[in-house]
Amino acid sequence: MAYLRKLDLAIESARKLARIGASTNLVNLLRKMRPADVAVIFGNLTDGERLFALRSLLKQDGDFVASTLSEMPPEEAASLLAHLEPETIADLLQKIPVDDATQITSKLPPELVERVLELMHVARSVDVVDQLQFEENTAGRIMNPHVFALHEDMTVGEAISTLQRKSDELEMVFYLYVVDDRHHLVGVVSLRQLLLNPPSTPLRKIMSTDVISVHTSTDQEEVARVVSKYDLMAVPVVDDENRLVGIVTVDDVIDVLQEELTEDYFRMVGSDAAELERRTPTEIARLRLPWLLMTVLIELIAGAVIHRFDDTLGTVILLASFMPVIQAISGNTGLQSATIVVRGLATGHISLKDWWRPVARQLRTTLILGGILGALIFFVGGLWHGWQRMAERGTWFDPVFGFVVGFSMFVAINLSGFVGTVIPMISKRLGFDPALTAGPFETAFQDVVSVTIMLGLATLLLQWMA
Amino acid sequence: MAYLRKLDLAIESARKLARIGASTNLVNLLRKMRPADVAVIFGNLTDGERLFALRSLLKQDGDFVASTLSEMPPEEAASLLAHLEPETIADLLQKIPVDDATQITSKLPPELVERVLELMHVARSVDVVDQLQFEENTAGRIMNPHVFALHEDMTVGEAISTLQRKSDELEMVFYLYVVDDRHHLVGVVSLRQLLLNPPSTPLRKIMSTDVISVHTSTDQEEVARVVSKYDLMAVPVVDDENRLVGIVTVDDVIDVLQEELTEDYFRMVGSDAAELERRTPTEIARLRLPWLLMTVLIELIAGAVIHRFDDTLGTVILLASFMPVIQAISGNTGLQSATIVVRGLATGHISLKDWWRPVARQLRTTLILGGILGALIFFVGGLWHGWQRMAERGTWFDPVFGFVVGFSMFVAINLSGFVGTVIPMISKRLGFDPALTAGPFETAFQDVVSVTIMLGLATLLLQWMA
Structure with a gap:
């Protein structure tokens, strides 16, 4: 679009000017734009370029800098301000609406906050301190106290x-x-x-x-x-x-909605929206690691289950070839159901009181999907194992192997649809975030269950397959 | 919250009254509420209850029904209206803002649209027809043409x-x-x-x-x-x-933002936002099936890869126990990277011109994660296989087995971080929806790759493990 194309060009120019240290030209470029655009440009500069642009602008037009800060995400504004003198920070924060000033102040390093508040005019610092007393993510914290x-x-x-x-x-x-x-x-x-x-x-x-x-x-x-x-x-x-x-x-509400929707979205895959902002790879790795470790743990349980059935697997080694497809499909079905339920709970489409309604809906869906995919895998598995053993058994189709893999698929899909629906609802009832329990945990759990079903069933029917 | 609790109670009462056919009481209850609330209540009734409520309200207060329709999602309003006489539909659509009327009209069954447009006042139907000429999801379609x-x-x-x-x-x-x-x-x-x-x-x-x-x-x-x-x-x-x-x-923009964010979110797991609305389980199954079939196909390729390595697997059967953990973790890492990139592309945080920036960021993250988890799996695998073969080999740690599973984990995590970052960007460049190519496809692809790496490596080093 025209707007974004113009903005892309401006970003490129700003970066070039910052890199060669062309302070005056950079300031001229930025001051011709709207503060909201300058905030976007700042978001696309490297740390060094951004600080250079900020200092250049500050020398010419403090009010413009203040308006730009007010348009930036508070974390970003705070991390940028932290490089400046407390006097300058206090001065800038006085020029923007109290609610924005409070949001930014709350993200400043604690040792800086006190100093900045001291340097502000009393009236303004009282406002900010008042507002900081409301909890984060409440109406009190995001409101503008100057209401007419x-x-x-x-x-x-x-x-x-x-x-x-x-x-x-x-x-x-x-x-x-x-x-x-x-x-x-x-x-x-x-x-x-x-x-x-x-x-x-x-x-x-x-x-x-x-x-x-x-x-x-x-x-x-x-x-x-x-x-x-x-x-x-x-x-x-x-x-x-x-x-x-x-x-x-x-306008503040739009920011909240985007933030909350994006957060749910990231939580589902065990990730974090803050990754898009200025976190270092080490910090991101630290954020993701607990989830991945939990997944490793659960998947090692799946490994232990498989180990328990080594004899069966050693006898009918083709079973190993069907493990990925059954795990992937049941994991995917579970994740789809969980997504529907997590969104439904967030938007109010699904209420806990009528918990059986989404469960019934999902079950009807997974019965159909499980039926079709189970039948497909029955034929593929039966044919594959049949052909492989044609010489010994004289038939090109092995219905028992087909049944083991096909029926496991059917059960795994239905079970994961059910679990994927119920777990987010139980989490919500227990007061946890439903988005957190979906995603990786759900997938890992499905892997354990689906492997157990398939190998258990195969062991029961081993004498007809081997 | 107070509002939602009150609304929950109202939903419950409305359902009861609709079920016992208490038309007058139901109308009294609904007319005391705001149209936006009544729209939510309608969304929580069964098809039969909803139609009963609509007909009851229509007899008393057509204007109120019109306001309620205007607050409902257009698909929902259209599917409800489809049960009424064309005359009634035309009359109701004349009472709401043109943009809402157009949205609803565009979702009505085609044979009904013509009839309804004929029955509207000429001025209004011209407005609606005019607006229907703009493409769906454009400013022209969602705007209100009556601008002051x-x-x-x-x-x-x-x-x-x-x-x-x-x-x-x-x-x-x-x-x-x-x-x-x-x-x-x-x-x-x-x-x-x-x-x-x-x-x-x-x-x-x-x-x-x-x-x-x-x-x-x-x-x-x-x-x-x-x-x-x-x-x-x-x-x-x-x-x-x-x-x-x-x-x-x-207010229309908020609806668009919620819709678009939710859509991306669902596409990532190969699902569809419309599931929350009034689709039947059969329709949902039909929507999901293509994705699942594609996943089955790719996972069967993984199965074929495993089959190719049957001898290796037969000799070192414990490798089968490590397949799930390597697949799950690399699939998960890929999905996390893809999510970051898909959101980043949608919000403009990531631009295609600087494609190497997110790639470099993801790689630094996955190097750390891969290093830690690879080391973990090296020790777990080495110990597990070592203990198992203690009697034959006289040592409780098998570094070769540990290396095979640990190194495979390391490579798989880095590769999936890279692929998960690059595929959405390539899709976007080629003009596809990046959210669509992430999710199931990404996971399935990772499964094939990770299994190939592990079993290939194991085959190369087989003589030192067996």
């Missing part, structure tokens, strides 16, 4: 003039929240309603009292769901006593 | 009175787009700016000419990215001649 509220006794005319007077302090105004004497949230009016009603109308008359709000402790994912479900542009945040304390706008 | 535009020669006062006059026709107004005589998009003003400037100011003076817009043919994912990147509440849509033809609002 009007008293219920005001008239439309008074509201408009208040709005005109205070407009430069406000980030963006979509809804005007109405409060009573004790700052309780009692209603909402829109800018449009202000325009459409005569100036003498009291707000109380035109406000809607049916306000959707969230609590400071509401999880950010929940906030995002409320905003997206009711197609809101912003949602007010209230404390225990229903006092209006902040506002979360839809 | 002001002429550049207007004053602030005139703009406000136009706004007041036309307000009931408009869904929601965030930005007021300014056009010239030929309806070219030339600028934008905000509601706030209208409030803050004296009535006699011409719009031309206060408008910003730096308007971010998208083209009717822009892919919806791209539209979503533009809106989310620049934190917009809406983006104007223009045609080839830069004439303003529509607007896409942020």
